[in-house]
Amino acid sequence: MIIGPNSVVTIHYSVQDKDNNTIDSTFDDEPVVAMLGSGYLIPGLDDALQGKQSGDTFSVTIEPQEGYGERYDELTQAVPKSMFEGMEIEVGMQFRATTDEGDQVVVIIGIEDEEVIVDANHPLSGITLNFDVEVIEVREATAAEVAHGHVHGEGGCGHDH
Missing domain, CATH: 2.40.10.330 (Thrombin, subunit H)
Structure with a gap:
């Protein structure tokens, strides 16, 4: 399945700053599961995932305005x-x-x-981020996930809406 709006993606990622200092990585931990367009991922990563599919790996540089914003x-x-x-x-x-x-x-x-x-700035505001991403799984969001704006785990989302 090709990733598009409301796709639920399971990804591993590593993110570095411009000096190649690793800020975060999921490769030695659990992957991230997110619904595109829900605001869970930063806009630049959300956009970079569009059109990809399971098994794809890619690198993307995300400027602050598409990441955690500029510093003020x-x-x-x-x-x-x-x-x-x-x-x-x-x-x-x-x-x-x-x-x-x-x-x-x-x-x-x-x-x-x-x-x-x-x-009060986000700690990563003003920083250009370099992501290495592996797409593990892609599926279509359920109607309930789209209505609630986030991914549900097995057995629902664990809270009332």
Whole structure:
């Protein structure tokens, strides 16, 4: 079957940055199962899978605008250290913050005197990604999967809609 809209794909992938540092890989673990067009995969990978089929292997370079987006300086800010009172904080910790745009994950990128520098950009934003992909299986999404917008495992999706 040729991959198209609403195809459910099972893939292995490895992703590297421009310096060939491996960011993530599924080749030594379980493959990823996703429905194209559902937003589960980044747009560039979703697009690159279109027209492929089981057994295909390919490499694709995905620019930030088709990956995790550009970086925005305004999403980095200093907040008072007192907001973390009673907590042991360190660079790299992630927190869910409530903002005017809703809940957002922020990462501590610096601690200076009485301020904590947090970044709400996705950690992979602004990075060109190089994917090596192996298509393991392709099938048509069920009507329920299309209606719910995600892949169901054996026995359903495990939650109510």
